[in-house]
Amino acid sequence: MKYSTYIFLVLIAFFQVSCFEVIEEVKIHQDGSGTFKYTVNFSQSAAKIKSLLLMDEVEGYKVPTEHKMVSEFHDICNLTKSIEGISNVTRLTDFENYIFIYGCDFKKVENLNTIIDSLSKKTESVDYLKTDYFSYSKETKIFRRVGDDIFKEAYDKLSESKKAIFTGAQYTSVYRFESEVDRVSEENAIVSVNKKAVLHKLELVLLAKKGSAINKQIYLK
Amino acid sequence: MKLIFSILLLTASAFTVNSQSLISKFNNDASLLLSVNGGSLFENIGVTEVENSLLFKELSHEMFRRKPMANPTQFSDLGINVQEQFYFGIENAEDIIYYMFTYKISDITKFETFVKTGDATEENFTIVNGLNILSYSSDSKLVWNNEYALFITSTYVGEEYSYSYYDSYYDYSDSYYYDSYSEDAVETVAVEVVEMKCEEGKCESGEGAVEEIDYTQQEKERQEKYKKEQERREKERQLKEEKREKEREEKRLKKEQFIESHMMERITNFFSGNNDDKVEITGFENDAVVSLWYRNVNLMNLNPYSYGYYGMLGSGAYFGLGHYFSGDYYGNLFFKEDQVSLESKISYSDELKESLKKIYSTKLNKNFLKYMSGDVLGYSSVSFSTEDMITETEKISQDFFEHSDEEFSAEISAYIDLMSVIIDEEAIGDLVTGDALFMLNDFAYQTVEYTSYEYDENFNSTRVKKTKQELLPEFTIMIGSKNERIITKLFKLAVKRNLLSVKNSYFIIKDKYNDFPFEMYLAYKDEILFLSNSTQQMAIVNAGKADVKLSSEHKKMIKKNISASYLNMNLMAEKVLMDADINKDLRVLYEIKDDLRSFYATSKFNKGTLESSMVMPIPDGETSSAIYLLNMIDTVIAHETKH
Numbered sequence: 001m002k003y004s005t006y007i008f009l010v011l012i013a014f015f016q017v018s019c020f021e022v023i024e025e026v027k028i029h030q031d032g033s034g035t036f037k038y039t040v041n042f043s044q045s046a047a048k049i050k051s052l053l054l055m056d057e058v059e060g061y062k063v064p065t066e067h068k069m070v071s072e073f074h075d076i077c078n079l080t081k082s083i084e085g086i087s088n089v090t091r092l093t094d095f096e097n098y099i100f101i102y103g104c105d106f107k108k109v110e111n112l113n114t115i116i117d118s119l120s121k122k123t124e125s126v127d128y129l130k131t132d133y134f135s136y137s138k139e140t141k142i143f144r145r146v147g148d149d150i151f152k153e154a155y156d157k158l159s160e161s162k163k164a165i166f167t168g169a170q171y172t173s174v175y176r177f178e179s180e181v182d183r184v185s186e187e188n189a190i191v192s193v194n195k196k197a198v199l200h201k202l203e204l205v206l207l208a209k210k211g212s213a214i215n216k217q218i219y220l221k
Numbered sequence: 222m223k224l225i226f227s228i229l230l231l232t233a234s235a236f237t238v239n240s241q242s243l244i245s246k247f248n249n250d251a252s253l254l255l256s257v258n259g260g261s262l263f264e265n266i267g268v269t270e271v272e273n274s275l276l277f278k279e280l281s282h283e284m285f286r287r288k289p290m291a292n293p294t295q296f297s298d299l300g301i302n303v304q305e306q307f308y309f310g311i312e313n314a315e316d317i318i319y320y321m322f323t324y325k326i327s328d329i330t331k332f333e334t335f336v337k338t339g340d341a342t343e344e345n346f347t348i349v350n351g352l353n354i355l356s357y358s359s360d361s362k363l364v365w366n367n368e369y370a371l372f373i374t375s376t377y378v379g380e381e382y383s384y385s386y387y388d389s390y391y392d393y394s395d396s397y398y399y400d401s402y403s404e405d406a407v408e409t410v411a412v413e414v415v416e417m418k419c420e421e422g423k424c425e426s427g428e429g430a431v432e433e434i435d436y437t438q439q440e441k442e443r444q445e446k447y448k449k450e451q452e453r454r455e456k457e458r459q460l461k462e463e464k465r466e467k468e469r470e471e472k473r474l475k476k477e478q479f480i481e482s483h484m485m486e487r488i489t490n491f492f493s494g495n496n497d498d499k500v501e502i503t504g505f506e507n508d509a510v511v512s513l514w515y516r517n518v519n520l521m522n523l524n525p526y527s528y529g530y531y532g533m534l535g536s537g538a539y540f541g542l543g544h545y546f547s548g549d550y551y552g553n554l555f556f557k558e559d560q561v562s563l564e565s566k567i568s569y570s571d572e573l574k575e576s577l578k579k580i581y582s583t584k585l586n587k588n589f590l591k592y593m594s595g596d597v598l599g600y601s602s603v604s605f606s607t608e609d610m611i612t613e614t615e616k617i618s619q620d621f622f623e624h625s626d627e628e629f630s631a632e633i634s635a636y637i638d639l640m641s642v643i644i645d646e647e648a649i650g651d652l653v654t655g656d657a658l659f660m661l662n663d664f665a666y667q668t669v670e671y672t673s674y675e676y677d678e679n680f681n682s683t684r685v686k687k688t689k690q691e692l693l694p695e696f697t698i699m700i701g702s703k704n705e706r707i708i709t710k711l712f713k714l715a716v717k718r719n720l721l722s723v724k725n726s727y728f729i730i731k732d733k734y735n736d737f738p739f740e741m742y743l744a745y746k747d748e749i750l751f752l753s754n755s756t757q758q759m760a761i762v763n764a765g766k767a768d769v770k771l772s773s774e775h776k777k778m779i780k781k782n783i784s785a786s787y788l789n790m791n792l793m794a795e796k797v798l799m800d801a802d803i804n805k806d807l808r809v810l811y812e813i814k815d816d817l818r819s820f821y822a823t824s825k826f827n828k829g830t831l832e833s834s835m836v837m838p839i840p841d842g843e844t845s846s847a848i849y850l851l852n853m854i855d856t857v858i859a860h861e862t863k864h
Contacts (some may be wrong), residue, residue, distance in 0.1 A: 023674060023682070043672040047691060050737070097672040174680050193678040 019044040019168045022204065027176040032108045032138050042098035049098050066095055073100060079118055080104060085111030109134045109143070120150075141220040143175060147211035155208040169204035171214070179220040186216035243323050243369060244502060246491050247310045251500045256512040257307040265510070265556045265847035268296060268303065274851055275858040289339040300332025301325070301370075310500075316379030317483050321491075322372040329367050336363060336370075349485075352492055359477050364488050371491055375480055382476035504551030504566060510847075511554040548573075548831070556847040563835040572620070574829035576613035580605050581783050581826035586656050586701050588747040590776050592761055595769035598796065599661040599788035602779050608650025615641045648704075654748075656701030658779075661788075662755045664796035666690040667739050692800040693739055697753035708745045726763050727751075782823040783831075790817040809860040813853055816840060 023039040042049055055063050064072070070093055077091045085107040092101040106112060112134045135144045155163065180195040189200035198218055206213050247254060263271075271277055272295050281292045296303045302325040312319040326332045336355060337346065345356045355363040361374040377383070490496070505512040552565035569577060585604040593600065615637055622634040669691045674682045702708055712728060715721040721728040727744035735741050742759050744751040751762055761767045779785045794814035797807060818840055824833040843849045 021673070025682075039674075041672065041674070044689065046671060047669055047693060047737075047739075099672060172674075174676070174682070176680070192680045197680040199676060199680045 021170040024173040037103045143218040147214035149211045171202045182219040253311040255309040275855040300328040302327035506553045509553035513552040515550040567831040579609040594767040601786040602658040603784040605655040607655040611646040654701035658699040660697040662695040695755035784824040786822040
């Protein structure tokens with residue numbers, strides 16, 4: 001995901017971070033609208049982050065201050081507020097536990113793609129391909145999640161020691177629906193007991209190397 | 222007989238002139254000089270050994286990869302005499318700074334082949350007065366005769382030929398964006414229309430009617446005038462830009478001429494005979510491998526924030542006082558049989574010597590030693606008199622500003638007088654004596670809490686607290702303080718305000734005020750304030766002494782010096798390697814930890830000079846410290862290459 005580059009940039013500064021998790025949660029209502037929540041949790045590495053934040057620079061990378069991180073996060077949120085279909089943008093920055101959460105409501109899940117494209121326009125200097133990361137068809141009742149390899153390029157350029165940042169890091173996606181789930185194309189994804197949610201856990205290393213590891217289609221009844 | 226003697230004398234003189242030391246070629250306006258003594262280095266390690274090392278191969282590859290020839294595999298391929306001295310110096314002449322690197326040539330044919338291949342062309346290579354000159358750019362040249370070479374580069378620091386991009390920017394934008402005429406034009410047009418309308422007898426009341434009818438015409442006229450004005454401004458801007466370009470080009474050419482002429486003058490000077498204005502270097506040791514001299518180390522600027530606002534605190538805000546607090550630095554690096562050592566000295570001005578003698582007259586409170594365990598990983602101690610530090614700083618500053626003719630000297634002098642009345646030096650000296658010690662006690666696994674998310678059967682998430690074991694350093698900071706009364710009051714106040722909680726005979730900083738991921742403890746005993754995250758250390762404080770006594774060697778080192786530092790590198794490496802999450806780069810420690818020993822550093826003030834020493838002993842069985850160091854560097858390079 002393109003906006004993962006933001007997380008990536010922060011991670012480079014925190015290169016000694018040994019463990020963290022990213023959680024993507026999407027809830028879709030019958031009419032196609034819904035809520036989105038994106039959580040990045042560095043709590044397991046809070047001790048190391050605290051010591052890193054005392055430094056100006058780590059291995060050539062400037063360590064961002066807390067103020068800078070808040071400011072950047074604030075800018076991202078503000079950018080998304082003006083996107084059509086997006087409303088109720090919320091953010092949480094917890095510098096006690098180093099947990100950062102972005103949330104919003106959408107009229108249709110494709111609005112999330114516009115968020116990603118807007119962020120990419122702001123940061124990427126090369127041409128990018130518009131990708132439908134999220135899509136949902138009310139008619140066919142199929143929800144699609146697609147990944148790409150934009151993260152891979154940056155990851156491949158890292159030295160071995162910096163790639164180690166991602167060892168042990170988890171990417172969890174949770175999708176919730178009002179209808180029951182019939183089936184999921186991804187065999188490692190789990191359907192909840194009430195059949196209204198799907199959970200899929202991935203090693204972030206795998207996702208960094210191959211964006212399509214997150215691909216799945218969820219068929220609703 | 223006399224004739225023979227004279228001939229011999231002349232020959233000897235000629236020989237002396239030709240093999241003159243290169244150091245004498247540097248002028249007295251030098252601010253830095255670095256010497257690498259090839260002779261000393263290769264006494265400790267063979268030339269072949271260095272040539273066969275990975276370090277040599279890496280450096281050869283990195284430095285000469287752009288050359289269209291095979292990378293040198295031997296020093297002799299370069300035609301340079303590595304058994305002699307190499308010098309690097311910085312000279313601060315008027316309006317120009319020179320950076321110079323010079324060395325002796327062993328084989329002129331090989332040397333010329335090497336430097337010219339791929340770099341020399343008809344345009345950039347010339348021979349002037351017997352000197353070969355290869356110009357890499359307008360301010361960078363390699364010059365040589367049959368005996369030695371000089372690489373010289375320079376930076377223009379004068380004002381006359383400098384170009385100010387700042388001024389240029391504001392001048393440029395000034396004419397570009399300013400556009401105040403259009404309002405006048407609208408106003409003029411509006412007035413005309415109103416008058417016209419009224420004369421024709423069709424004047425209607427209210428400005429609204431006029432605007433409604435004439436708005437389009439107004440707008441059209443306004444746009445035409447705007448267009449004409451913009452064209453006029455564009456032309457003006459172009460002319461200004463052309464003029465600026467011309468000025469810039471003229472300045473650039475003059476600057477280049479200035480640099481060229483000054484560099485040639487300096488080069489001629491360098492390659493001529495005796496230098497009457499040579500820099501006097503007294504502190505380079507003959508058997509040192511590397512020596513460094515730095516003029517006027519500004520002691521006030523020895524902080525990392527030497528730019529921007531903080532830089533002003535070190536220089537501008539003190540109105541030149543920084544130069545007062547400065548000294549000449551000499552450092553010599555030795556590869557001795559059983560250790561690598563760096564010996565350095567800073568010599569102070571006479572005005573400072575007496576003051577510094579008082580400031581550094583104290584020794585560390587011996588109570589500190591009671592609380593140091595003999596199995597500590599490392600420590601760093603310092604001792605000076607806070608009271609004398611404040612008093613002497615006031616005295617020196619006062620003396621300086623009373624004799625200074627800087628703009629605000631009188632005001633600052635008065636301010637210092639007032640402050641010296643308000644500040645109670647003795648009381649401050651009592652509260653913070655100037656004794657301090659940092660100890661790295663150990664690395665230990667500590668239970669650390671963190672937040673995570675758990676999911677129920679329907680994947681609803683809840684935040685949960687989990688724990689894990691993490692390898693963290695245990696450390697202690699000890700600060701000397703004689704004012705038990707104030708310290709005790711502050712502790713009581715902190716407990717009252719819930720900043721601290723009491724545990725046994727010490728205090729714990731409350732989580733809310735503790736940024737560290739572990740508990741921090743505070744205690745006061747024997748005129749020492751303790752801050753630590755080690756429960757073992759607090760037990761030592763409680764008991765009044767350590768179980769494992771500190772060795773007499775360490776005690777002596779700490780007691781006899783202003784500052785003393787020690788690190789057991791072998792033990793430290795073993796501790797760090799215990800970490801399962803260890804950074805990949807640190808895994809090289811697996812391969813070198815058995816070769817690591819300890820590191821010691823001390824400083825003392827002796828007869829007006831601050832003398833410092835850093836020592837790294839080598840393992841028993843190693844024949845040479847130079848070989849030991851080279852082998853370790855090669856191990857690291859091999860590890861990096863493999864991974």
